[in-house]
Amino acid sequence: MTRLKPSTRLSSCVRRASVITQPPAMPLLFRLLLLAVALAVSGGDPTSAAVADAYNASMCHxxxxxxxxxxxxxxxxxxESRVIDGVARSYCGxxxxxxxxxATTTNATLQLAEGTNxxxxxxxxxxxxxxxxxxxxxxxxSDCPRxxxxxxxxxxxxxxxxxxxxSTISFFLDCNLTGAADPLPPDIIRINCSSFAQEGRLPSFLAPQLGAPDGDWFRSCNGVYVAPVLxxxxxxxxYGPRLGSGGYGDVLRQGFRLSWDPSAGPCFECEQSQGQCGYDQTGGxxxxxxPDGSVRDSDCGQKNENRMKIAIGASIxxxxxxxxLLVMSFLYIRKKRQYKMTYSSGLLKYTTSGGTPRSWGSTDMDSGSVHQLQTHQFSYEELEDATGGFCDTRELGDGGFGTVYKGYLRDGRVVAVKRLYNNGCRQVEQFVNEAAILSRLRHPNLVTFYGCTSSxxxxxLLVYEYVPNGTVADHLHGHRATERALPWPLRLNxxxxxxxxxxxxHAIEPPVVHRDVKTNNILLDADFHVKVADFGLSRLLPPDGATHVSTTPQGTxxxxxPEYHRCYQLTDKSDVYSFGVVLAELISSKPAVDVTRDRDEINLAGMAVGRIQRSQVDQLVDxxxxxxxxxxTRMAMxxxxxxxxxxxxxNGEMRPPIREVLDVLRGIQKGGVKEGDKDGRKKDGLPRVPCSPDSVHVSWESLSTTPSIISQ
Structure with missing residues (x-):
């Protein structure tokens, strides 16, 4: 599971970049005075009336x-949940x-997924x-449950x-081993229970280990399951010596352990102030x-007497x-003028002023403040220890501005740590930009950002969830292509x-344009679900409703x-073009650029447009x-x-928006268009995929970038 850690200031992630040239630290007395005054005039977080009306806070305690x-x-x-506006919401937890x-069995049950208690x-x-x-x-x-x-x-x-x-026990049920090419591994145990030996039932096996054993014999089994145990x-x-004769059932009944992190997410500040968090059933x-029955936005605040003491002390x-203060302020300002503002320090304001959606607070955009951006702060020593001293054997790949290492945090999480090559202007820009954007995005198909190092x-250093199954590029035409692990239904998904x-x-306000959509930035987890990564080049469209950002073209x-490359105007249709190249890779298993191909087909985009336009799809697909x-499959491809x-x-205006692309893909996944459909729509209401319009695709080249890989 992935959750954000206690809130800290994002500015701490980026001050390190200008350590050589930044002005000296603000005088201690000056900072103490500002802190005291701030505490004196600040109040507790306001009570959310809507939440207070919906909850009985005392039930949480x-x-x-x-x-x-x-x-x-x-x-x-x-x-004990309450239904509000048609949504089941818990009191707290x-x-x-x-x-x-x-009540009938007095059993406490936790449902992890639908139908699994x-x-x-x-x-x-x-x-x-x-x-x-x-x-x-x-x-x-039975002593031998299935x-x-x-x-x-x-x-x-x-x-x-x-x-x-x-630990785990792997089960291989009802296996037809007749004619199997591979012998059974020595650590495989046959299940000899009477309930498994009924007439006509195929043999079943278990293995006290994680994952499938060597060989392909287990592919003949009707069911393969992995059960966690203690x-x-x-x-x-x-129990160990008699696993195959029913001992495994006793082990299963002893259960397995899951853990939770009490310091994760926005609950940290709330629980530190003796409060408890309320969440809806969607995780919001x-x-x-x-404890006093009130409901606040972030925490329960400090005790009034402590606030009074701080206020009096601050006033004195x-x-x-x-x-x-006057003297120290004068000296500080004079010293600060002796330093030139470096690009990296100016970049901090640029990134955060243009990189926070309206929903994150308009004041951030006006003032360039990063105080509303929250992410967990790691120490360098903690990440150095997690990666084995950034050992070469832990290296997962080289990104556009750093090397990525696999790490093991002390709390048990497996992470990917991106290490900045140097503090150059472009590297710092991408570092700040990725941290600013990812710290606010949460989606099951986006890589989870855990945090970064302190000032x-x-x-x-940037820290992400570790995505174990490599990139889509690895499986299509990279070092894992020979595994053929991506059949067509999986590619479509x-x-x-x-x-x-x-x-x-593209739907959030303001929209985020990824700007580097490619199969090297689409990661796959253990179940081959997508995690889109690498937001170093991403940009946000202005909050005033503008449809593009004028910026120097960057990408792979x-x-x-090509329109962005020609006109220097970045739009959400730029991501649509890049995604079109990804679709071409998925159906062809060919890389986006291959200098060994004919001159007019070096770019896969040009090859795909030409062959589709000439009705030669069969010469494009895998x-x-x-x-x-x-x-x-032929129809879907x-x-x-x-x-x-x-x-x-x-022409970007001729490309569909990504929402329409998604709807069409879902329609294809559900069955596509069949003969006899009328009015351009299927019987189930899904839109018909239109035929290719005439178009001319010309050759062009773009500026280069290096992919940022956070998985192996």
């Missing part, structure tokens, strides 16, 4: 017994941590762990497997519920230090999810919008995907080619 379990914050009883209490065995509030067991395994009367699903934690749940002590029980002398933060300090750090991420970026050769053998053609038009 009660506990509930469910059988032998004491249920309290951050868990909550699902039947973390998203995805609703406990269902069955897990019985609560224990909750350790001191160590922030919960022990769960598959409800089917607990309720099964595992029927994998454990899936939904994105909105604040639970993960980082708790120590977990290592102490799996390795125990009581609704307010801090305080202001009188005593007034004259000294006192030796180097500029990648296109849909990538378009979903871009549609989200083969992907840059035949091994089933284009020539499956009619449905042809329609995706037509859609890529529309995206690759030279």
């Amino acid at each position: 009660k506990s509930f017994m469910c059988g032998a379990h004491d249920i309290h914050y951050p868990f909550y009883l699902s039947n 973390y998203p995805g941590m609703a406990i269902l209490c069955d 897990y019985t609560v065995l224990a909750i350790d509030y001191d160590n922030n762990t919960i022990t769960l067991a598959d409800a089917d395994a607990v309720a099964a009367g 595992v029927r699903h994998n454990v899936t934690i939904p994105p909105e749940a604040w639970l993960d497997f980082s708790a120590t002590g977990n 290592t102490e029980w799996l390795a125990s002398p009581e 933060f609704l307010g801090c519920l305080c 300090a202001a009188l005593v230090l007034f004259l000294l 006192r750090s030796r180097e500029l 990648i296109a849909v999810e990538a378009a979903t991420a871009l549609a989200y970026l 050769p083969g992907y840059v919008d 035949i091994e995907l089933g284009y020539g053998s499956d009619q449905n 042809t329609m995706v080619a037509e859609l890529a053609f529309r995206c690759l038009q030279q």
